[in-house]
Amino acid sequence: MSPTCLGNPTWPKLRVISHDEGVSVPRFDGVEIPVPRFAADDGSADPVLAEALRLFGEGVGSREQVNVALGAARVLVPMVALLEEAEIGADGILRDKSSSMATVSMVGSDGRRALLAFTSMELMRAFNREARPAPALGAEACRSALEQGDDALLVDCQGPVRFAVTASDLVELASRSST
Template identity: 50%
Template structure:
């Protein structure tokens, strides 16, 4: 008898990771992204997947495909959407399919799709953007650590 792979997040109820919730609350008041980046290093996020109209063959019904959501800024830069928890995803779009992934995997997916950012919690309560070098470090699995009064990325093992 074949066995199925274990789910990556057994028992996940869609709640925000407590460390990420605390970091986002702090970011809301002091705008320091570093604690958010630290929390994202080990956090699960939810990437929305939505139905998009597919191509229809002549004489057939319309098809629907499923896709992750990319946002394009006024300057042309693209960002992959991700949410800290199910509640913030549903505030953005209630019918989006939640796909739980490690934040580092979401960062890798963003880069693979040509995005320059990961946009976390578009609908709030606190929106954060991980971009440029931080996005690459997160995708690499690097760790952000405090070094005196500032922060530095360490390479992954």
């Protein structure tokens, strides 16, 4: 924007208001701008979930411990761009005409599909550098898997500990998310 636009006296004034919880909420003349739910997220794995997965991987933790930690932890569901329509420009170069974003699922050798989720940006980037993260609570990711017809939620598909939430565990975790 040009400096003259920024100085326009008819534009709403920005104020930052502090709430009791200590969260500052930007407002434009009475219109509240919501603070993202995971605003302070640095992309690291939730420590409780990481520990539960580590113990499970070592054979001393249980599926239930991982499920409890997963339900309340932030996970990253990868989103990728899907080309829907392309066109060749006058210069002969193929260009996107329209595209959309989609979640990523894997299909097992038995035909079952799993929605992917990752505990950290590092692990998601190792899987696909082009993917964009959609942060969600584990319970919400389970609900999304069910809603799109997947059979499982597969956490950290490339490790260090791969964990699949299936069947009744998937339904139970999904029920923990608000609609």
